Amino acid sequence: MATLKLTFNGEKIEEIELDKEVITIGRKNDNDIHIDNLSVSGHHAKVTTILNDSFVEDTQSTNGTYVNGTLIKKQPLIHGDIIRIGKHELVYDNVEASAEDDFERTMIIRPDAEGMPEHESSHAIEQSVGKIAAEIAENDKDESPAPATGEAKIVLKSGANSGKELPLTKVLTTLGKPGVQVAAITRRPAGYFLIHVDGGGNETRPMVNNQEIGIRAQPLQNGDIIEVANVKMEFVSG
Numbered sequence: 001m002a003t004l005k006l007t008f009n010g011e012k013i014e015e016i017e018l019d020k021e022v023i024t025i026g027r028k029n030d031n032d033i034h035i036d037n038l039s040v041s042g043h044h045a046k047v048t049t050i051l052n053d054s055f056v057e058d059t060q061s062t063n064g065t066y067v068n069g070t071l072i073k074k075q076p077l078i079h080g081d082i083i084r085i086g087k088h089e090l091v092y093d094n095v096e097a098s099a100e101d102d103f104e105r106t107m108i109i110r111p112d113a114e115g116m117p118e119h120e121s122s123h124a125i126e127q128s129v130g131k132i133a134a135e136i137a138e139n140d141k142d143e144s145p146a147p148a149t150g151e152a153k154i155v156l157k158s159g160a161n162s163g164k165e166l167p168l169t170k171v172l173t174t175l176g177k178p179g180v181q182v183a184a185i186t187r188r189p190a191g192y193f194l195i196h197v198d199g200g201g202n203e204t205r206p207m208v209n210n211q212e213i214g215i216r217a218q219p220l221q222n223g224d225i226i227e228v229a230n231v232k233m234e235f236v237s238g
Helices: 095-100 123-140
Strands: 003-008 011-017 022-026 045-050 053-058 065-067 070-072 074-076 082-085 088-093 107-109 118-120 153-156 165-167 172-177 181-188 191-198 225-228 231-236
Touching (some): 053 065, 074 123
Antiparallel strands (some): 003 088, 065 082, 153 165, 153 231
16 A cells, blocks of 8 residues: 655654545644644645555645655656655655556656756656557558658757757657656657647646647647747757
């Protein structure tokens, strides 16, 4: 059974089993996890568990709920995640779920960070990317694959990596900032397309030439200016 380990200043206070569907967290006494601290709202957050999956959700708290240092509204939990509420931390422990997650995760390129490091995606983004990949496979099954020439690339136009280039050598290149905005550029027989993956809490979508893209894949043309997670980049092909 999954548990939450409540700690304060690195010291364990208690361990709570997630033995019911909804566990509430807050300063008021009627919460399942009672945290008596002024930085914690009366009903601060809740953890919902369905079968072997758990989700943490901020319930309009004053100071916000963080997972691994990122402010969230609602997010699936992965074994080892650290939820910060006020000055307290809750460590999510679910070994059974982690055993199921032993597969190659989608790596998200961070164009806003120096050196464009790659970060593992969350369970929710994995699900979105998996759905996108399945749709692409279904749509393209009767067409010849796009040539893997590696000629297309994006050139960063703003941020810490302005001027740097990123060759688009994969069928699916995922980039952005988890918790803020994530998009994918796909190489398909008909060309390259930009797809919205995740918009963080406000569900904003990436932009092409200063226009927010829709729910469908956005075709990319040479010279298009893409904006993902507040970073501008130029699509270059041919």
